[in-house]
Amino acid sequence: MKLTKFIDRALLVLTWLFAGLTIAVLAYIIFHIVINGVPHLRLSLFEIRHTSANVSMLPSIVSTLFMVILTLIFAVPLGIFTSIFLVEYMKKGSRFVNVVRSAAELLSGIPSIVYGLFGLLFFVEFLGLGLSLLSGSLTLSIMILPLVIRTTEEALKSVPDGYREGSFALGAGKLRTIFVIILPSAIPGIFAGVILAVGRIIGESAALIFTAGTFAQIPDNILQSVRTLAVHMWVLSGEGHHINEAYATAVALLAVIFLINALSTLAAKKIFSIA
Amino acid sequence: MLKCKFDVKGLDLYYSDFQALKKVDLEMSENEIMAFIGPSGCGKSTFLRTLNRMNDIVEGCRIEGKILLDGKDIYAKNVDVNQLRKRVGMVFQKPNPFPQSVYDNIAYGPITHGIRKKTDLDEIVEKALKDAAIWEEVKDRLRKSALGLSGGQQQRLCIARALAVEPEILLMDEPTSALDPVSTGTIEDLMVELREKYTIIIVTHNMQQATRISDKTAFFLMGEVIEYGKTIDIFSNPKHKRTENYITGRFG
Numbered sequence: 427m428k429l430t431k432f433i434d435r436a437l438l439v440l441t442w443l444f445a446g447l448t449i450a451v452l453a454y455i456i457f458h459i460v461i462n463g464v465p466h467l468r469l470s471l472f473e474i475r476h477t478s479a480n481v482s483m484l485p486s487i488v489s490t491l492f493m494v495i496l497t498l499i500f501a502v503p504l505g506i507f508t509s510i511f512l513v514e515y516m517k518k519g520s521r522f523v524n525v526v527r528s529a530a531e532l533l534s535g536i537p538s539i540v541y542g543l544f545g546l547l548f549f550v551e552f553l554g555l556g557l558s559l560l561s562g563s564l565t566l567s568i569m570i571l572p573l574v575i576r577t578t579e580e581a582l583k584s585v586p587d588g589y590r591e592g593s594f595a596l597g598a599g600k601l602r603t604i605f606v607i608i609l610p611s612a613i614p615g616i617f618a619g620v621i622l623a624v625g626r627i628i629g630e631s632a633a634l635i636f637t638a639g640t641f642a643q644i645p646d647n648i649l650q651s652v653r654t655l656a657v658h659m660w661v662l663s664g665e666g667h668h669i670n671e672a673y674a675t676a677v678a679l680l681a682v683i684f685l686i687n688a689l690s691t692l693a694a695k696k697i698f699s700i701a
Numbered sequence: 702m703l704k705c706k707f708d709v710k711g712l713d714l715y716y717s718d719f720q721a722l723k724k725v726d727l728e729m730s731e732n733e734i735m736a737f738i739g740p741s742g743c744g745k746s747t748f749l750r751t752l753n754r755m756n757d758i759v760e761g762c763r764i765e766g767k768i769l770l771d772g773k774d775i776y777a778k779n780v781d782v783n784q785l786r787k788r789v790g791m792v793f794q795k796p797n798p799f800p801q802s803v804y805d806n807i808a809y810g811p812i813t814h815g816i817r818k819k820t821d822l823d824e825i826v827e828k829a830l831k832d833a834a835i836w837e838e839v840k841d842r843l844r845k846s847a848l849g850l851s852g853g854q855q856q857r858l859c860i861a862r863a864l865a866v867e868p869e870i871l872l873m874d875e876p877t878s879a880l881d882p883v884s885t886g887t888i889e890d891l892m893v894e895l896r897e898k899y900t901i902i903i904v905t906h907n908m909q910q911a912t913r914i915s916d917k918t919a920f921f922l923m924g925e926v927i928e929y930g931k932t933i934d935i936f937s938n939p940k941h942k943r944t945e946n947y948i949t950g951r952f953g
Contacts, residue, residue, distance in 0.1 A: 588793060
């Protein structure tokens with residue numbers, strides 16, 4: 427009796443300890459970045475044009491946004507349609523679905539630098555797109571595709587079969603059922619996946635160094651080389667004498683991620699307040 | 702003599718290797734309520750779902766035999782399943798309103814079948830909700846989500862949704878089993894009213910319900926129709942021992 431009580435206590439203390447540790451690590455990282463970065467946030471870091479003197483991050487912020495938008499344009503429709511095919515059209519447990527699913531899982535386990543290498547050989551060299559916004563976003567599209575497929579699949583599967591039956595029983599066809607009944611109910615889940623994907627795009631550096639390059643100006647077209655915030659940070663810290671600016675950039679990176687998360691949550695609430 | 706609506710001849714149904722229905726012969730007439738009773742897993746729901754071909758979506762499901770609707774085989778090659786389901790509406794065991802507004806739930810069917818004019822839709826929605834005896838309760842909240850309604854209201858909404866496409870036949874798969882007694886009573890009254898205009902076929906576990914509302918009853922057991930006829934005869938004077946055992950509660 428006494429022993430079980432002791433174990434109970436001990437386990438409780440342990441869970442608190444580990445939960446506390448996790449939060450402490452996260453808090454320390456944020457604290458460390460803010461302490462080291464905020465004092466070095468200067469107005470010159472936000473000038474329109476980047477020079478090696480001002481090391482402005484504004485072009486990188488803009489490039490990051492472009493990169494996110496372009497990547498999502500490629501990956502989200504592709505991912506959603508693939509998932510619709512897998513969930514709504516293929517038989518459950520069919521061999522083909524399993525192959526596609528394992529392939530997607532395999533893809534999500536590949537280190538991003540391998541994607542970078544592939545992007546360099548295929549998009550940059552073979553297709554001749556050069557180090558560019560386009561090459562970078564195509565590479566990242568492949569990288570986040572498994573994530574989008576996975577989350578969309580889960581979202582579609584969690585739509586109750588009663589909706590499908592109800593729609594079919596009214597004489598609605600498959601296409602109408604999917605687009606009018608199922609997809610709208612699955613959107614919150616799909617949205618969650620897209621937010622995760624956005625996080626990966628913003629945070630990615632290795633794959634982009636090889637495919638989008640490091641040219642730190644606001645691009646006027648998608649075939650221009652760009653430098654996203656994460657890559658900008660990598661360049662600054664790599665050069666050695668801009669460590670402070672690298673920290674300041676990290677603060678901006680955190681801010682951008684928080685902002686996008688907050689905005690998308692807000693947007694999601696607005697859109698789905700009816701449901 | 703009432704006009705025969707559904708005429709089922711020698712229907713066998715298989716789920717892969719398992720035979721779920723064995724040589725079912727049944728006739729269902731217009732403006733009648735036909736009840737299917739029987740223990741769980743006896744095939745009555747499966748049979749109901751062959752009448753609007755909902756089993757088509759089930760993998761490994763295969764049927765033999767014929768189901769004639771107004772003399773025409775509904776499993777013939779040239780049959781448009783969507784048109785069939787427009788004629789043969791269905792209400793499910795669990796209320797399944799779409800996660801949309803009350804109005805959109807009802808308008809979904811008519812829009813599917815090509816009605817686009819706002820004034821026409823308004824009219825259909827109001828009529829369907831009135832026919833399903835729920836208009837008074839929802840007329841002020843047509844634009845609000847249907848998921849905010851109570852279970853009984855949701856089920857009547859689903860009945861209204863089925864009526865909105867003007868079916869000839871209404872299939873109901875244990876429509877009150879998830880509802881409280883008051884809602885059940887409302888829906889039973891509604892079914893008796895709807896009989897004037899529709900052919901109603903209902904699966905029920907509740908034998909009192911079958912006696913209260915149905916004109917004819919079929920008793921299913923292990924995939925076979927053991928007995929069918931006028932409800933009053935089945936319950937007062939069953940011909941088969943197994944029917945008698947079931948309705949007197951000796952098993953099932």
